[in-house]
Amino acid sequence: MQPTVLPSPPRVGMVSLGCPKALVDSERILTRLRADGYGLSPDYEGADVVLVNTCGFLDSAKEESLEAIGEAIAENGRVIVTGCLGREAEMIRARFPQVLAISGAHQYEAVVGAVREAAPLPPSPYVDLVPEAGLKLTPRHYSYLKISEGCNHRCSFCIIPSIRGDLVSRRPDAILREAEKLVAAGTRELLVISQDTSAYGLDLAHRAWPWKGNEVRAHMTDLARELGRLGAWVRLHYVYPYPHVDRVIALMAEGLVLPYLDIPFQHASPPILRAMRRPANDARVLERIRSWRAICPEIAIRSTFVVGFPGETEADFEYLMDWLDEAQLDRVGAFRFEPVAGAAANDLPGAVPVAVKEERYARLMEKCATISAAKLRAKVGHAIDVIIDETDGEGGATGRSKADAPEIDGQVHLRDAAERAPGDIVRVTVEDADEHDLFGAPVLS
Helix, strand or coil: CCCCCCCCCCEEEEEECCCHHHHHHHHHHHHHHHHHCCEEECCCCCCCEEEEEECCCCHHHHHHHHHHHHHHHHHCCCEEEEEHHHHHHHHHHHHCCCCCEECCCCCHHHHHHHHHHHCCCCCCCCCCCCCCCCCCCCCCCEEEEECEECCCCCCCCCCHHHHHCCCEECCHHHHHHHHHHHHHCCCCEEEEECCCHHHCCHHHCCCEEEECCEEEECCHHHHHHHHHCCCCEEEECCCCCCCCHHHHHHHHHHCCCCCEEECCCECCCHHHHHHHCCCCCHHHHHHHHHHHHHHCCCCEEEEEEEECCCCCCHHHHHHHHHHHHHHCCCEEEEEECCCCCCCHHHHCCCCCCHHHHHHHHHHHHHHHHHHHHHHHHCCCCCEEEEEEEEECCCCCEEEEECCCCCCCCCCEEECCCCCCCCCCEEEEEEEEECCCCEEEEECCC
8 A cells, every 4th residue: 555645735934023913913824824734934945935924113114024025035036915014015016016915914814815826735635734722933931912903092103003903802712712722832921912901802892701610801800810820921011001900910919910011101291192192190100100019019010112202392301201210110112203104293393303312212221221220139139930931051041030021121141050941930049130131040949
């Protein structure tokens, strides 16, 4: 009897750009393609078709996406474009007429259909090679968990709603089933993402769905509580400071959710916040930060700010700097204002000169580095939990504390960690600190 010879399936390459939400889109696309039987290629040469998942939020991100498309065409020639920049299909085709297909953000069916047309699968009943948890572009031990698409806010500097639409929440039971599969497959940390995590379930009227013999509402607090019962770290990103966020702090104090809150404040000066179309009650925010720390002293708060927004005066910027002295945020990122095609902020008066933006950016980052260094020095001599991300094979390892999200926050560098592996959660004695990172060794048992 002759052995069955399986045909070689077409192989797909992927270039994924932009934010974690786009990364989740890429994972879902690859999962669908792998379920169909497609192979994956780590390079251009081995791919029958290349997908480029683009970012279109800032002009600089658009240019990076266009460069990636050009590179994929030069190296492979058979390219499908998807993602946020897909909304500007005419511009992409004018520059790259060779592109096989273009689709917008989270248009999974369109992408899969384009791949099937560009690289048809050979008929075979034997090809079904997708793992239960789907395919991931992150390390095995942490996973992004997208709970909704779109956003109902209309911030003047942002075009996300025009790209991704209004809020569309996933059912809580579907999210929890996905999270269970991820944890069963080895995920030790779930990173909850959306455009507005606090608004989760608003479009579903916070209805309840059956789950494990009970019911769970489509609400941020209920979802966070159930995720916390799965046995993995749960980290919340993109949280707006709605009143019900206070109830999530109690979950952090209970240990169900990591004591970490990612809130994009963007500014502190009331006139600038109004121009941004953001909540402008900065004094109330400071009161709430103090109350959060009273409930959960371990809480780490990270945020992002925009400097050089149109109309920002030196007084506005100094107001922000004084606010940061009061807030004492643990992690801060900053952006120089950059006009985005289609954003209402482009029409605002009072453009800030580039040199002034740069000077303010440098001052803000210097202040935040000073605050961060002091906060990290205070941890020296204490024991903390660390999740291992990498080992160097020579006894060293790099990981993150509960206060550190992957790629955007600091790290913990370990010595004498030869027996540790990525995904291990270890107790560590902090021995030293700098402006962003900690240094230490595993606690001897």
